[in-house]
Amino acid sequence: MAQRNIVIKSFSDVPMADVEMIFPEKKVFIKPFVLIQLVVTVVLAIITVVTTLLQVNRLYLSVCM
Numbered sequence: 001m002a003q004r005n006i007v008i009k010s011f012s013d014v015p016m017a018d019v020e021m022i023f024p025e026k027k028v029f030i031k032p033f034v035l036i037q038l039v040v041t042v043v044l045a046i047i048t049v050v051t052t053l054l055q056v057n058r059l060y061l062s063v064c065m
Contacts, residue, residue: 006026030038
């Protein structure tokens with residue numbers, strides 16, 4: 001039997017156990033490009049938060065002194 005891909009367009013907040021019940025014996029995975037996009041987005045968000053906090057801290061210290 002030939003394997004066929006199933007494309008899930010839009011589901012949100014579905015537990016993995018429920019996905020396995022709906023689609024038995026199917027592998028759920030993320031494409032490598034999408035995973036790279038996700039990692040880059042998270043890293044950039046962390047960098048943005050850290051630099052913003054550092055700038056606020058410097059501003060606060062310069063006003064207090």
